[in-house]
Amino acid sequence: MNKCTHKDCKEIALSLSSYCWDHVDDREAYRKTLSEHIDSSGSIKGLYLRRLEFQSAQWQNIDAEEVDLAGADLSRADLTAANLKRANLTGANLHRANLASIDFEDTHLLRCDLSGARLWSACINNSNLAEANLQEADFLKASITGVKFWHVKLEKAKFLTKFSFTGKAPIDESGPLSASEAYRSLKQYFMVLGRYDDASWASFKEKQLERKDLFHRRRIAYIPSLLMAFLCGYGEKPYRVIASSVTIIFLYSFVYTALNILKVPLDYGSSTLRFWDYIYFSIVTFTTLGFGDLTPKLAPLFQMLTGSEAFVGAFMMGLFVFTLARKYAAR
Ligand SMILES: [Zn+2]
Incomplete structure (x- = not known):
């Protein structure tokens, strides 16, 4: 690269010329x-x-x-x-x-x-x-x-x-914060045009990168962020709420079976319950239906367990409605 030949000029000369x-x-x-x-x-x-x-x-x-x-x-x-x-x-x-x-x-x-x-x-x-x-x-x-x-x-x-x-x-994504900022402006651009599905995509990406940044900075807020990603895709993915609800119901059924927490009803006709009974009990508890046809044995641990499932179930149902409304209703 040659310098421009004009006096005192420090610029590089253009190709095919001796001047800038x-x-x-x-x-x-x-x-x-x-x-x-x-x-x-x-x-x-x-x-x-x-x-x-x-x-x-x-x-x-x-x-x-x-x-x-x-x-x-x-x-x-x-x-x-x-x-x-x-x-x-x-x-x-x-x-x-x-x-x-x-x-x-x-x-x-x-x-x-x-x-x-x-x-x-x-x-x-x-x-x-x-x-x-x-x-x-x-x-x-x-x-x-x-x-x-x-x-x-x-x-x-x-x-x-x-x-x-x-x-x-x-x-x-090498700079998670600037990438997150970029997705936020894309989200706003899509929202103005009424492209809610595209805005939802950008919003999910934005939150994902915010989480990545929290992870790099070792912030405690990373954990709730990860949980929200897993449970509902930051409110953008209703099917994740269904999938995680089914997973929770099964997990509780396994724990109930392992701990043998249910009383066998008097008219049951057998001295042991089937796995299906535990799944059924788990669904009834999760949805806070509580028929009472199957009941846990009276022990504080079992009461805590069933109580916690009812609490989680109510939370997940609320989350499902929130996610559906957020995704499909006009914003
Ligand atoms: Zn010059």
Whole structure:
């Protein structure tokens, strides 16, 4: 990399020039030189083009891997199907650019202006989108995974759904707090659009990362958080309440059987109870029905046990109603 030859300038010179963008004397001529280079090679791979101003550039299918376009102005440019892997677009202006089928992988898009950009079928992998402006950007069929998504502006972004975010960690989770914050802003974005199912997905992810952060900081609040995740998926997964209720009923049945806590009714016809009787007793206790056809032997431990199951059952039923209402009723 050569220094700009203008006196006292400490900037690095642009590729194909001996000056930085500020000191290129004929900018139109430079754009022409660059265009000729692109026409002959189809590539700007690895070039140093910081702060270049090239609005409405026609760079379809260009190979721009590792190009340095930090601070460049490419507003309204056409970069359809361009390869921008590992490129540096920090603070670049891509306002209303056509970025359909673009390949952003490990791309630096920090503070990048992507407002109104068309990102149809774009592939955004492990890129840094922190503080990027995505207002009115169009994400139709875009695929986003492993991105840093902190403090992005999302207002009026189009076709962004939970299905846009793919992979095990759609948002980079190396910093649980910033990822959690990112999911919170996604949740708010989905809520405004009335996309409650997507908001529920984002909310679950947000809580999951909050828990991860609590775990890292060894906070006691981790335990209730883990319990809420297990019992009801932070109020977003009603089927988890059913599954954990069934598990609790079975666990109590096993304990009752092991401790042989039930009295055999006089008219039972046998001197020992079947396992089914213990399950039945457990269900009746869990649901606080309490028929009284089967009763525990009178001992403080057995009374405590059955009492605790009734208490847990009432709690789980309340939790089920809460989770259903939260998931399906309008928020
Ligand atoms: Zn210079």
